[in-house]
Amino acid sequence: MQEIKTDVLVIGAGSGGLSFAAGAVQMGADVTLLEGHKMGGDCLNFGCVPSKALIAAAKQAQAMRGGERFGVTPVDPMVDYAAAKRHVHDVIETIAPVDSQERFQGMGVRVIREYGRFVDRDTVVAGDNRITARRIVIATGSSPLVPPIDGLADVPFHTNETIFDLMEKPDHLIVVGGGPIGMEMAQAHIRLGCKVTVIEGAKALGKDDPEMAAVVLKRLRDEGVEIMEGAQVTRVSGRDGAITVHTPAGDVAGTHLLMAVGRKTNVEKLNLDAAGVEHDRAIKVGSDLRTTNRRVYAIGDVAGGYQFTHVAGYHGATVIRPILFGLPAKARTDHIPWATYTDPELAQVGLTEAQAREAHGDRLEVLRFPYHENDRAIASGRTEGLIKVMVVRARIVGASIAGAQAGELIGLWALVIANRMKIGQVAQMVAPYPTLGEISKRAAGQYFAPRLFQSEAVKTVVRLVQRFLP
The missing domain is CATH 3.30.390.30 (FAD/NAD-linked reductase, C-terminal dimerisation domain)
Incomplete structure (x- = not known):
């Protein structure tokens, strides 16, 4: 077991962890960074970047259908779904060097590609490494929430972590969840030539102003997306290519299923109790993002609150002040x-x-x-x-x-x-x-x-x- 002593240990190489690590090392701190999965985290690999790349491809297809008002003859585009997905992967590969292990090692960050687990209040074990740090920043983010729906475990389904690797165009994509991820993917797929049905247990885009959400939902319906609201999923059945989602409002049969019902924080591997870090669905933090262990901070999705990439980056910048300089700093939410x-x-x-x-x-x-x-x-x-x-x-x-x-x-x-x-x-x-x-x-x-x-x-x-x- 290799013993490492460091000024700051960052657990998680997503937006928040990378933002903090880059700032801290360039200001002279000794920084160790743990990442057990992919550098860049969810945003680069499964979230913001690939979704916006697919949306861009879908927008090009839609533009070909809507030129009549400008004197351009509309045509039904020939969509190569696999090529659109290759565009997604090309975009990820183009951006990836900015978040790469090589770049951060070049800055002077000690990068260890292992998951971390607390063994006491200031020590984390990661693979063959035992790391003791003056301050620890937890930036492990969140993952797709897969609810315990009857039959779901026996049916193939996608989340945002797998949908961008699907190279075969779905004939009929069923999206369970009418939040931002679900609605973005629904519109992208209808524009790329798929039939799409969205099933939402409450109100689609329900966290936004209803008047504003109505503007978006009207457009999606006009483009052909079927949106079922107030339809709680009770059961899922079927097999690959023939899936049925059962609701009190009626059953929906399709070829592919995307679960987009929310996120859960990534805390299960951390052994937080050993560190004295209180948590439930998320890690409990104060307005200064400090946990119940004064040596440990939590930033981004894992700290609860807004789950956005730019919030994680903002949190990373916020905790620079107390961790490196011992000065007070608080994270605001009113301007997010x-x-x-x-x-x-x-x-x-x-x-x-x-x-x-x-x-x-x-x-x-x-x-x-x-x-x-x-x-x-x-x-x-x-x-x-x-x-x-x-x-x-x-x-x-x-x-x-x-x-x-x-x-x-x-x-x-x-x-x-x-x-x-x-x-x-x-x-x-x-x-x-x-x-x-x-x-x-x-x-x-x-x-x-x-x-x-x-x-x-x-x-x-x-x-x-x-x-x-x-």
Whole structure:
């Protein structure tokens, strides 16, 4: 058994672990990094990167169907599903060197390709290595949740960890779960020529503003995705190529099954009790991301809360301060944006309208601006959608966007909330014309329109000034 003493031990080489390790080693810390599976974690190998690559392939296919309004004859594309998946793998391979073992070893990180298991409060065993560290960062992420549905264990099914290796196009893909992963994959596959049925036990895209989610769901239904809501799966039966999902609302028969019902944190291999780290479904942390063991921090999905790659990266940057410099730092959540990369996209930061009304009551003002009044959206034929901005006494508390490039547009509002800016500062922004970015400026302008254009006091002042101007 090799004995290793290190300043910081990072368990998990996903977004959070890599972000922290890169920053810490470049600031002079001795860093050891454990990864028992793939460098880059879920995002690179099974999540954000491959899903967006497949969505891009599907978008190209859909563009060929929708050219009539632009004077381009629409055609039904010939889709090579296997080639689309090869594009996915090419994208992963292109990005992989950034997260590779070689790159991090080149920085000076000690990389050990083993899973880690606590044996006491500051010691972890990984393969033939016994590692003692002053501080330990757990960044093990999460995995697909596979619920205990009757018959599921006897039927072949996919999760996001296997769907991108499927090279044979499904004739009829059944997606169980109407959250972001399920809806993104549903639209991608319908556009690539598959029949798709989504089965959701509650409401599809139920964590988002219902008005905004409705914009996305209408488009998916218009494109041919069948969405069954309020349909709890009771049983699964069948065999490879002939699978039936049973629900009280009716049975659905298809050729392939994708389970997309949520995530579970990766804590089972860690032996957390030996370290005095409390946990249930996730590791319990304070706002400083420190666990019940003062030497141990948890970041990203495994710490509970928002399960997004950018949150893991944010957490990794946050704990640099206390671990390397002994200075206090806390992770915020109010400025965290998220996006669902359907077409149109769906994005949110801060409070939804319903949450803001509950928190602020009559003090809340909701500013709205539709895509169909934006010149660039009109020119591009992307007029479906809207933005809503939640404002309390000139302070922005949330923004919701459904429409083209919503994931890009939400970044402005994340910046505004992060820096506690006021609505007037957004209204003063000059956006280039014509861009979708003007939607945000026009929404901000809605705050001042009644105060300036419908105010008798303002009109009286203007008339008085005009009388005495030379």
